[in-house]
Amino acid sequence: MRLSRYFLPLMRETPKEAEIASHRLMLRAGMIRQEAAGIYAFLPLGFRVLQKVCAIVREEQDRSGAVELLMPTIQSADLWRESGRYEAYGKEMLRIKDRHERDMLYGPTNEEMITEIFRSYVRSYKDLPLNLYHIQWKFRDEVRPRFGLMRGREFLMKDAYSFDLDFEGAKHAYNRMFVAYLRTFARLGLRSIPMVAESGPIGGNLSHEFIILADTGESEVFCDREYLSFDVPGPDVDFEHIGRLQSIVDKWTSLYAATSEKHDAAAFEKLPADNRVSARGIEVGHIFYFGTKYSEPMKAVVTTQDGSERPVHMGSYGIGPSRLVAAIIEASHDEAGIKWPEAVAPFKATILNLKQGGADTDPACEKLYAELIGKDIDTLYDDTDQRPGAKFATADLIGIPWQILVGPRGLAEGKVEVKRRADGTRELMSPADAVVRISGSEPGTV
């Protein structure tokens, strides 16, 4: 992409409403625009990142055995009356009437609808287990939206719903998501820690929040330092193997980790002092098992082997990709701007023509640009007539991982300078070596 043809409305000054780093940087980098309280448009740069986050979420959901579909944002109130939640949900639910005065709503979540879909088609225990998910916009009319995308009213959510014959099956479904979440966040360059969350009406311990540590996190969290060095399951993890999956989950739930609501100060004090991590955290995922809470009232039943009917055991599993975009920035930025992990960077590389219009720099940039595009590397070519300093500032602000500086000084020796945004390293190399270096760089780490 040539910057001169792109739509990248940068801001040099910080809009006064933005208090936290991710909000400030997303506005300054031209990623989002607020349209109303807690409601944002994704501008091209922000949309690219959002799509990359979604792609990774999707890949890991698919890998774990979940099946994607897409449900609508607008739902009928009747469905919610069946589950009893229409009255219970309160003012957070945006209620709408259509032209025939029918009660509709903008979905804050989809348990009812997925249960309705499931019960319409599934009759036999042989069709289980099943996990259906979608990535769709949600609306929750929060009393007080804040922190930009971190706590918006409209937000993108990946929500998955599992259906199993019994508790044992549901537990395996839960474990699949547990491991898929560990992998998803790791691929996004984040270290997530599963923390015990409020369990549903069924009880037990089958509810976890996935928290990432960040100084500007919204809640206080406590955990054992050892979590920070745990290995994340690799891409070859066998999601069908009940025992192996369980042992991974057991390991990741063996140590102390809790949000402030579930914090047990006495248990925490028993850890060696060096192991006590007390920090701020951002919730980026939440999984829970809720048994037959919806399947019973909504009659989502299957016929079992002995011919009887039984309500299915369900669980639901949420990740907020739009919040994740903000969370990644909270976890990785500096004074100059965002430092994207390569896996989600809007562009992998940028070429900065330090003398636009120069007899030597122009053709050198064009050649580099063509080579990177030829290698299918997302590249932003800054071909504007800005001064070099402004180009550096732009590249740093929007956080492109690899910056290729093409100026007369280097070119005189047949070199360009390659800078890595995440760690600030710089190298002088030939343009051909720069292309090789960037195309061969390790993705997924900061």
Next chain:
RNA sequence: CGGAGUGUGGCUCAGCCUGGUAGAGCACCUCGUUCGGGACGAGGGGGUCGCAGGUUCAAAUCCUGCCACUCCGACCA
């Protein structure tokens, strides 16, 4: 929902107390000079001062109501 604030050009803000022709910096447009860490000169465009009512010869400024947004607290991917 309780508390505290803010609305003046695209952005950051001054002007309001003490009413009298709407300002600055950045951004934008034109020309020229520049070009390795947010350039310089000259010229130029752009604002129903959130909305409605009131007071006044006269309202961005004073009064009343409304709306929007932000921040702090209780709730949530």
